[in-house]
Amino acid sequence: KLEAVIFDLDGVITDTAELHYLAWKELADELGIPFDRQVNERLKGVSRAESLEIILERSGRAWSAAEKAALTLRKNERYRELIGRLTPADLLPGIRELIAALRERGIAVGLASASLNAPLILERLGAGSWFQAVADPAAVRKGKPDPELFLRAADMLGVPPQHCAGVEDAAAGVAAIRAAGMKAVGIGSADRLGEADLLLPSTAELSPERLLGLFG
Numbered sequence: 001k002l003e004a005v006i007f008d009l010d011g012v013i014t015d016t017a018e019l020h021y022l023a024w025k026e027l028a029d030e031l032g033i034p035f036d037r038q039v040n041e042r043l044k045g046v047s048r049a050e051s052l053e054i055i056l057e058r059s060g061r062a063w064s065a066a067e068k069a070a071l072t073l074r075k076n077e078r079y080r081e082l083i084g085r086l087t088p089a090d091l092l093p094g095i096r097e098l099i100a101a102l103r104e105r106g107i108a109v110g111l112a113s114a115s116l117n118a119p120l121i122l123e124r125l126g127a128g129s130w131f132q133a134v135a136d137p138a139a140v141r142k143g144k145p146d147p148e149l150f151l152r153a154a155d156m157l158g159v160p161p162q163h164c165a166g167v168e169d170a171a172a173g174v175a176a177i178r179a180a181g182m183k184a185v186g187i188g189s190a191d192r193l194g195e196a197d198l199l200l201p202s203t204a205e206l207s208p209e210r211l212l213g214l215f216g
Ligand code: B16
Pocket: 008, 009, 010, 011, 017, 020, 043, 044, 045, 046, 047, 048, 051, 076, 112, 113, 114, 115, 116, 117, 118, 170
């Protein structure tokens, strides 16, 4: 029985991947490291520190922990400037209606984002009060594809994982949902998200009926 839906943020609630790209691109350009949208695909759902590691792969040199900390800080300052410009118009299609419809049916709604900036992003989107549980990525030991973030959100909601559906746009996220023992909804294409229990091309296709249908 469907009792809770746990959402990813970037790529599901809003498309912050482009803003991550712009902030990382500025840093990579300053450092003279090649970085493009194709490499940016690999950063989706991946933590800030791991994202930097992927970018530095092409730098051809080693970086100290202190240097890396300074670089992630610089990127995040730029990124926070960019997310400061988000408005409710940046919600992905159908998300506001879906969450309202779920809550109307008494289905709990949670967030499992790897982003430490999630509270600011939700506030900018006018979605600060929509989620009954927001799992804190700073409190988990392992990021996606580990199930910890999704399990934490379910636990905060008081719903067993087998009564939860998770919604994700990243392969690591779909793997995390499945490892948590939840039904996985993938937003995107089969080449990356083939493991999902339900695959939809866009958030506009999400509906309470489709989510309920996963539970037979
Ligand atoms: P921050 P999600 C993830 O969000 C992004 O997809 C990923 O690109 C980013 O590095 C990560 O959050 C950490 O974000 O730097 O804001 O802490 O898809 O898990 O909602």
